[in-house]
Amino acid sequence: MEFQFQLFGPLLIHTLSYWWVIIPSIFLGLIVGAIPGFSAANTIIILLPFTLVMDIEVGLIFMVALYCSSRMGAGIPAILVNIPGTAGAAATPLDGYPMTQAGRGQQALAMSFVASSFGGLMTTIIALLAMPLLAQVGYYMHSVEMIVVMLFGISLIASIAARDTHKGLIAGFLGLMIGSIGTDVVYATPRGTLGFLELYDGVPLIPALVGLFAVSEAFLVIEQKSILSKKGLDAAPSVGWSATLEGCTIALSRWWHITWNSIIGLIIGVIPGAGASIASFVAYQQSRTYSKTPELYGTGHPEGLIAPEAANNGVTSGTLIPLLILGIPGGATAAVMLVVMQYQGVTLGPTLFQLNPELGYGVFMAMAVTYFFMILTILPLARFMTRVTMVSTVYLAPCIIAFTLIGSFVPRVYMFDMWLGLAFGIIGYIARKTGYHVAAILIGVILGPLLETYFLRALKMSDGDIMVLFSSNLGNVLWLALFATFLVPAGIQFKKNRRLDESREAPNG
Template structure:
């Protein structure tokens, strides 16, 4: 019933529909640009949402995240350069199909698979999120802190090549969040006498620096050549070759359904993300395939499996964010800031105070899936041609200028522009030395809530820190974190890192 009310609210509001449509196009274009991710686009566009209604702002950025995940497949298939990390799995079979003159067929399979996977994940979110929130309402500060701590450990240890560097990235995020005034005593922490730091490090310029500016620095350092698109003749023979028939698509369906489940499960777990989901689904699909030797040489199923899993992550990754205030992805971490900017407190009480808004946001997600699906099915090749014509020596200066404007507009402060540049350098350095920017940003967002829960827990207890082991639920989450950390360390010791990444 709630989702029907949400759909009615959205479908009767042309302004929201316009923002959702714009988001579907923007996300697809950004996702298809090699090196530029949906997270980067959302970070740059956050200041624009300051002047929008809450639902329009959240829907705009939420749908960009969805269509951006799908857009990465366009670059993977046409340019042999994944637009996002997750689409690297799609590239394995997508580009060989393009070389055979079947790029349009591959993109049609990618589009349908993305839509089905995204719909599956969104429905699971809609059905299950209220139940999770109801359970979360009964959690006290000790349980919440244990969940936060487990999230730090899982995010830091699972994302990236090195457990130690991942945990260091997460720890750095916590330290940076502590800059400013102590929320209890009012004492200055790590401000070094700089007045602008008394309110802490602003989230918007930090995210723009980490996600956008760092990527610009990386592309400039590479000085990569312009992307080359696979040329495909536009004649009747080519159109016949790219017509997708039911006989060709039917073998893809079991892979799509299985991968949708894989992506949904992985999406619920904080920090794992669409890249791991795509490669797990690809590996599982190849293992179960009737002709596994065809995978990697241009199998349609090899496009369908990773794309379904990649997009199925989108909806479920919002569950820990909306119910516990724990972002399950970098996009979720950015959306935390948007919720707070519009005065919406995320967490279990969100479904009590803003229930209609949340289900309207879910409705926007469903409509956005339909929109990017239709646009992608009929217009993905046009998007690819458009991107191929934009010179990189024009594109990245424009991105740089937009980043500066976005960082300044957030609070009208040149100091924030400096913060953006500083964290752009930090983000670039983290990429160069295999630290993890995503773990850093998610931990930065989580640290405030974790500190509050920790201090509240100590006030509730006469036993001090032992309260976290005397409460069964808190202890259970701590043990889960330890188990994940030990398992990750053992898996990396059992085989070389490179092999582990190849098999992921």
């Protein structure tokens, strides 16, 4: 694949001229991203009759803009009301929501918008320049390597458990066990389904997500006037535009953090089958591991919010690379885009950039332009969005319950899933009341089945030989990196303790 740089200038101007498609799509994406149960993929499916009759360029720009902004949209309720709009935003509330509670919701939103747009824009440019190279990632990241990537994400349970190790581990392993419900991936034997056919495919993510986070939260906050803490409530009315500016400054001053984590997202996005949820957990874990202040994570720490938001937007560019270069969609939205492109007579894959270079590059150009428009149109809204946190819990709690339970229902249209959402709500409520971290349960529920899938695939391929886990060079490098993530914090702590000891001894000595 040869670069055709001369295409870029005219393509940029051409894409900008489609602002009338991009801006409405951004707002639609924000809405569907923010409502649990909706996503870019199912919105494109719902709007398929329109998308298919659109001119191919318009259709493509519409899908890309919707995809990018839905990712950003999912972070908004995660930050403001502790409800991740999609599994990709499941790590966002860990630090986003505590910021909101402390009355810094506007800063948090601005940070998330800047991290998302900046991260997304940067990975789009990197994807554009390094496409052929990145397309190779899929050739090397196989089951064994993916097992280690999953373990990076799952090891977050251990970090969360740091505050109360025993309870944290019980929560994490309970999540993993719940995630094991469903048929086994090889022979489809039903396991732990309590007799419900609806659980044969495993525990659906949205009911688990909204139950553990949103429904349980709604039942908890009713004792208070608003979701803001006393301090937050006092500060909130006086917050002006300066808070948005402050959020932007905080995010931009951590540009390196955004870059690094969006690249993690990009690489994970390129791997077929991996997705935003893994990327955001891995990014959060990495960010925490190499931070000088890991103890601040989970209390409303900017890095803890920036990392997952930058990463899950990096995934967006990543999933499109195998789609365009290999014809293999990297995720659900990319798969639906493939259907639309095929319907329009465009063959994706190795020949795309020879036959339709303007279309291939056009996708990334549309993405870059979308991120540019996103920051212009959405950032000023942060101030107004934050007002939702001022709404009395009398009104807010029933709304959260109704609309998130509806969100549980939407993806599969099973009434069962509403009950499941409520069941997870009860589990989440009990967990929170008794000091078990719901995020640890959720990480298990989301990543557990993926880990098992890769693990069994690797085992089946090696005829049950466990040593297959250490059979690849790249895999072994990743194992070392994984061990490093455990050793580094321990090392940092050891150093800190020693310094502390020395300083204590110094005055005496």
